[in-house]
Amino acid sequence: MMSGSRPVRVLVADDEALVRAGVRAILARDPQVEVVAEAADGHEAIALVRQHRPDVVLLDIQMPGLDGLSAVARLHREPTPVGVIMLTTFGQDEYVTRALEEGADGFLLKADDPRELLNGVRAVGAGGAYLSPRVAGRVIAGMRAHRAAHPHRPLERLTEREHEVLAGVGAGLSNAEIAGRLHLVEGTVKAHVSAVLAKLGVRNRVEAAIAAHEAGLVGPPPGQR
Numbered sequence: 001m002m003s004g005s006r007p008v009r010v011l012v013a014d015d016e017a018l019v020r021a022g023v024r025a026i027l028a029r030d031p032q033v034e035v036v037a038e039a040a041d042g043h044e045a046i047a048l049v050r051q052h053r054p055d056v057v058l059l060d061i062q063m064p065g066l067d068g069l070s071a072v073a074r075l076h077r078e079p080t081p082v083g084v085i086m087l088t089t090f091g092q093d094e095y096v097t098r099a100l101e102e103g104a105d106g107f108l109l110k111a112d113d114p115r116e117l118l119n120g121v122r123a124v125g126a127g128g129a130y131l132s133p134r135v136a137g138r139v140i141a142g143m144r145a146h147r148a149a150h151p152h153r154p155l156e157r158l159t160e161r162e163h164e165v166l167a168g169v170g171a172g173l174s175n176a177e178i179a180g181r182l183h184l185v186e187g188t189v190k191a192h193v194s195a196v197l198a199k200l201g202v203r204n205r206v207e208a209a210i211a212a213h214e215a216g217l218v219g220p221p222p223g224q225r
Contacts, residue, residue: 008056008122013042041065046074049075057083072084075103085106116133127177128174166215170208170217171218
């Protein structure tokens, strides 16, 4: 992930050249964001990730060969961590759910305000999570329904330190940033994050962040700032 003041390195994967050009133009507005490669399908995206080692990959869902949902699962098995944001026309619940299950760190719609794209890339580049405002509400509703069906997932199971770590996740902070805030080493924060995910029964940092917002540990949900 991004370190220091180095620009966030981004790979854009979409089968439409015009979309890739538009995304590149939007990201070029921020001097702290650099597009290092473009891919036209999932297979090419994985090969270019190995070559360029970006911080963030923007993945379209529907691409020929290997689609974005299949690609994100493979990317999270790579030895070098990379943040993944799904950037798509499609915001159906089944796409959102599967993307998060496969390990996506963010979900944006092509119809979103361009500022959401920049916000998402910065957040995920820093090790956080980001959801489109149009998607966040549905994810929260799904989590509430799940909690109603499985009521025994209280935050009371967390230790005081785990509450603090969860608040950091909810604020979109990376493990390194949480470590600095709490005066811990990064490895300890990583262990706390894993424990929080397990105790809350959530699958990734996106859902943990939403749980933190719902619990009042931080402000509005990710993507609704």
